[in-house]
Amino acid sequence: MRPLTDCKALVVDMTHGGKVLCEELLKRGCEVHALDNHRTLKKEEIDFLNSRGIKVFSDEKDLKVEEYDAIIVQHADPTMKLFSYALELGVPVISHSRAVGIIVSEIKGSLKIVEITGTNGKTTTANILAKIICDSGGTVLIHDSLSTRILKDSGEFLLRKGLSITPANVLKAFRLSENYDLDYAVFEISLGGTGAGDIGVLTGIYENYRASFFRNAFNSKLQMAINMKNGILVLNGDNIARRFAHVFFGRSNVYGIESGQEVKVKRIGEKVEGVIEHLYTVSGGEVNCQFGFKLQQNLFGRFQILNALGALTAAASLGLEVEEACKSIESFKGVKGRALAEKTERGIFVNCSNRGVNVTAMLSAIDEAQSLKGVKADGIVAVFSGSERATCEIIDTPRLGEELKKRDIDLIILSGALGRRLAELGIQGEFVENLSKNEVERLSARFNNPLILFFSNEA
Template identity: 25%
Template sequence: MISLSLSHLADVLGGRLVVRGDDTPDTLVSGLVDTDSRLIGPGGIFVAKPGETTDGHLFVGTAVERGAALAIVERELDDAVSQIVVPDAVAALSDLARDVVARVRDAGPLQIVGITGSNGKTTTKNLLARILEDEGETVAPRASFNNEVGAPLTMLRVTENTRYLVSEFGASAPGAIAHLAGLVTPDVGVVLMVGMAHAGGFGGIESTFHAKSELVKATREGGLAVLNADDPRVAAMEPIARERGQEVRWFGRGERAEVRALDVEVSASGTRADLLVDGEPFTLTLRVLGEHHVMNALAALAAATALGVAAADAIARLETVEIAERWRMQPLGSDRVRIINDAYNASPDSMAAALRTLAQITGPEERTVAVLGAMSELGEYADEEHDRVGLLAVRLRIQRIVVIGPEARRMYLEAIAQGSWDGEAVFFADADAAYDYLSTELRDGDRVLVKSSNSAGLRHLGDRLGDLFA
């Protein structure tokens, strides 16, 4: 974080300053901010956030031992560290992020990109950050830091020398993106797609559309909206952008897109695509598995070139990326038995894309194996969407369908109903039982997809299988 005095921080947070030790109100702090005491270092600022299972106030002592210079708390503590007492620690985190980013922006060349969408946010964020980091100091989220805690923590990593801030915005509820993007007012807003992810929490896909469009509304007037030309709901955000005087830059597969993919070829080693970038031809060879990641690459390329990066340079940097993120289409195992661990997130759209990728990268002498768990946050749509996945797996001729967990059982039942009843589809109550089966069932030439929402916990099963067949 940039250097600020304790008194200034107290004013920004609307809190009561409690000075301890040799500190005074004029003492400057500039360490990294975090809500995890284990990640605090010398000079750091620890935010004592109450949690669902524990209370951050219990770990202030640990933060002090690790060198914390300040604690942001909701009640005064006896610990030997200066404190700012606030009504709401999470709200204080947002207030602090807003102030810090505004100060950096006023003093330097900082440009801010916000990214949202039902799928692909983390991959696109990582691809864009890879492009921009060669242009200047770039701050981007760790993993999927895209909520009311993670997004401000990322913003607080900016310094006076930061040239680009790439923020990823998730939507836990209507208004969440508006709040998070409103902390920084992005110069560029990127909307990837509007799909069924989290639809249960929003009341349907139209409500999801309104939630995702909050980013366009929060992008600064006269800024840039980077929109998916192939998604009708994203394309419908164009009038919102125009009303705010924003330029619209399109990406996609259709003729409308200024950053466009033409022929796309998928293999086990990656994806090749012929591109047109503002009418100029290029070839992209992406190591990240899956045809669907071409769209994420197009979005990153559209944003980067709008920020002044040469298309050839941006494409060369994209080609150095080996995986999007851990547990996202991550190749494990060996050439003998290839495991694709994609079990950090799952929605109907990403599940379908992963299954299609599995079918595309498997040769005629190899066998497709799909290890599937539940998709979360679908609400009333859960049964129907799990049925669709089971149906799709059969239609793609996936040769072994391994379904895990009671929440995912409908995938198995649908696969059985569609004809995969002679051992092609099996069901297990938990990951351990599935591991025991797979450790003896898998054979040379198998290509195995492990796919589920994070809550299903199958990412660890994918890791175990990867180690077993390494």
């Protein structure tokens, strides 16, 4: 019997891809019920699902758990009685990720899939890898937090903008690309991996925020290692992510600046230089060679080096030529909002807008900027704007406030709900109601050559 076919399934969480899964399960002959536990569905959406034969519930009390063959959940309180009843009654409970993996594994054919997760660097790593693949002559589907598109030697083809990176949208992106002859697919995924990947990349876990049915980011990302049964796991050795190698069924390739194993950095100067030793490939081969690449000057910080190393390791694991991959990295110009530095008339402006909820990444950028004071800048300016949450992540504002007090930042500019909260926590700075780049540069004009770090989750 094929899994997730001709069964009665309950899909929990209609906010993060549940509707996509319901439609796919219908195609597989399942009777499907939906639990809108966050109560975010509009009446017209409920009416549409009902018209498709999908019964929608908003309260777990109305469910008869014993009737289901499988329960599929993403974001939900694990203490809901629904799940304890399922455990008692012997009803399997799996994640959206696992369900997507089951379906994609059946329909992907010879397509090589790379799944990328982590709390930092997913989008940049995915884009570097997609560029490497395209430059090598491959046709690749890339689905990231910005858009879903096809890259091939003849150009870039946009399929959809703004599709979230919740696991179920791997299926959505896959369906959007069905008319293209693909060699590879690169999926950025918010919570763990589906298990359908030939390569699974974990860029690191720097914030263990509360997340999904699995309680926190660490356990959610761990699903990458649990769901993959074949293929290769690519891990950041400079982070706790390296521990996933010990619970993974298959092979692992570990990269890092300090603690790389298969991909090791030997020197960081004008170029990043290192060695690859005993790296496993999906075809069963082994790679041993030296590597070196020079990042574009607008790519700011240590995380950008790690992103490049992660993409290089994934490319080598796919069997792509290391020397050619390094050339692709050298011509990569970055991703908007992902620590891109811009030289202006009034200093250096670094757009770190995507780090707006990640305290560790924000502090790392500040520390790196401070190391450049007196060398490339005469003042460090940090701008904090936006809200205290983005998607399903909530910034640890008290921790950020305490850490900022320990650092000698020349000027802090505050705006929005995040800035207001930091001011309440005792952070001294200039509060600006209507923030703009021009206003930031005006306030920074007290320095001759400031390095301005712009943090916001409202890019």
